Amino acid sequence: MIPRAIALGALGKAMQCKNGDQCHRKSAVRRQDAVEAICKSLATLISGDEELIETVAHKSRELDSKAEHGLDEQFAHSKKQLGILNNRISDLFEMSGEGTKADRDEIKSRLRSAQSERSAVQDEIDRLRRAVEGMTNTLTREQIRHRLSMMAEILHEAAAGELGDDAVYKALAVFRAVTGGAIMVRVEHRNKRKRTNVIGVFVPRLIRGFSSSLQTEDEDLATRPMTVWLRKPPRLDLIAERVHELIDVEKMSHREAAKQLQREGHKVNSGNVWYSYHRWYEMQGLAAPKVPYNNGKKRRSA
Structure with a gap:
């Protein structure tokens, strides 16, 4: 984990670890891309959450x-x-x-x-x-649904860079409240590859973000950390989590997973799915299991 990121480059448009060249996982991200990615994730998290x-x-x-x-x-x-x-x-x-x-x-x-x-x-x-x-x-x-909708709208506009000067401060207040003002940065080295992945990790504080008066001491204990790509990763890594869900959880075959990903807007085939599936296990530090042909499903008769 990177303890703290600081601005660098022209007009401070990029961020890197405060340790600079001494950092053992040196990497940099564009500040705008990182903020947009987190705002989009928060907006999606807030929108239409009936449980919240x-x-x-x-x-x-x-x-x-x-x-x-x-x-x-x-x-x-x-x-x-x-x-x-x-x-x-x-x-x-x-x-x-x-x-x-x-x-x-x-x-x-x-x-x-x-x-x-x-x-x-x-x-x-x-x-x-x-x-x-x-x-x-x-x-x-x-009233709750309306206020959450407004929060999500502010974050969507912040991600799109459409906020005026006054609204920027509102977005900042929502951003800090929901993230707790602290986002850890994890840099992952990719085996036999030069480019690293940069991921933001934080614990969403949705109830506190809605109103600090509703905050409870045990709320954060029940909330799982959330991860966000702070820099767009290669497609192989980007869809790895989704491929894992389709094959290991929903028990789809590689071909079925590829068709589902195509419906979701990804230009992939079953071969890409195979690589992404193995990449997911590589990212977890595990050996990929051997998936039986057609994920164990019987072939349809002609």
């Missing part, structure tokens, strides 16, 4: 319930204080004309102090009332 919508809705209800419970306790405490102060002020008013001048001056001083304290408590009660009216509002699924 349900989770945010649940946490919103949970937060609302806790907020109401906490505010109720604060209200009760503040109102009790207000009652005590009102009684104290009434008693002091009754005593205000009695005793010596020194006694009367002391009563006046205590009265002003109690009135000042009562004013502060009343302000606190007003603040709590505004908090109840403005903060304890459970989000509906439609």
Whole structure:
């Protein structure tokens, strides 16, 4: 992993490891390409994620319930204080004309102090009332879906370079919130090849990206790290993960996998699929298993 990447080149358009020539995995990526790749991945991750919508809705209800419970306790405490102060002020008013001048001056001083304290408590009660009216509002699924759609749209526009100056800061805020502001960079040497692969690794913080008030301590523990190509890899590597899914998970033959990839927009044949399949295992540091002819399926009769 690269600990930290810094800008280099004309106008800082590229990035490389802060250790420069001393880095044992020296490589550089174009900053724009890297940011675009991450923005696209985040936008895809956010768009239409029904599980995320349900989770945010649940946490919103949970937060609302806790907020109401906490505010109720604060209200009760503040109102009790207000009652005590009102009684104290009434008693002091009754005593205000009695005793010596020194006694009367002391009563006046205590009265002003109690009135000042009562004013502060009343302000606190007003603040709590505004908090109840403005903060304890459970989000509906439609509101959540709309806000996530806006976040995804900002990231899509950022990836396409279509943002104005003001919107750039909004995109940056979303970017930092969802990635946690930290993206590790992994450089992979390719066996018997000069060009390296550069991959970004980060833990998506989708709930925090939606609203920091919904964040929980254990959320990140249940979230898998996400990987993104920061520099477009060779086709062999680019489709390797998908080929692995088609052959090992969906049990397709090489020919079926090639047809599926063609439908997805890749110009490949069964021979390309064979190489990408073995490349996936090479990238994992494993030996590729021997796949039986037609992935073990019986041939169709003529």
